[in-house]
Amino acid sequence: MTVHQDFKAELRDAYQVRREQGLTVSRALHDATDEVRSKLIKPLVVLDPESDDDIDRLADLISQCGPYMGVFRRGALQAALREFASPTPPKPDEPTNRWSVVVDRAGDQWVRALGPDFIYGWSHAGGFPDNVGGWTAYQEIDAVKVLSSGVEPGEPS
Numbered sequence: 001m002t003v004h005q006d007f008k009a010e011l012r013d014a015y016q017v018r019r020e021q022g023l024t025v026s027r028a029l030h031d032a033t034d035e036v037r038s039k040l041i042k043p044l045v046v047l048d049p050e051s052d053d054d055i056d057r058l059a060d061l062i063s064q065c066g067p068y069m070g071v072f073r074r075g076a077l078q079a080a081l082r083e084f085a086s087p088t089p090p091k092p093d094e095p096t097n098r099w100s101v102v103v104d105r106a107g108d109q110w111v112r113a114l115g116p117d118f119i120y121g122w123s124h125a126g127g128f129p130d131n132v133g134g135w136t137a138y139q140e141i142d143a144v145k146v147l148s149s150g151v152e153p154g155e156p157s
Helices: 003-020 025-033 034-040 052-063 071-085
Strands: 100-104 109-112 120-125 145-148
Touching: 003 071
Parallel strands: none
Antiparallel strands: 100 109, 100 145, 109 120
16 A cells, blocks of 8 residues: 555544544544645645736746756745745844844744844854854844844933
8 A cells, every 4th residue: 555545544444433423524634643634635726817916926936946847847846836825924124223032943042132233243042141153144044033123222221
């Protein structure tokens, strides 16, 4: 049996048990393992050919795949469609106040310990107080969320 057949068999068995108990298919799917659900439930992408936004966005993502759309670019096209279905949120604007805090995609926190005049004013929060790891520019941080906008100039820090 293939892996996909194994998943289908597990779901069929779960459905049979639920049906005998008088429950619905949705309950059988609910009781299936996360692995089975992730193999059987896929995100749906709907593209409106009349929507300029949809067409422009898809064209932009496909153009990033390169000029040749053959077998070697299949992964890039798949990544573009996944990005279309579940867009990566934009990077937040850089907070410029001292003691601003952002979190990156890995869940690490970064603190702006130096004022806005310093490009390399950010430090990994785990590096304080000795600033282990050195100073970093905001452009080098894969920030996804601003936790604190810091202290306004003139406020006590």
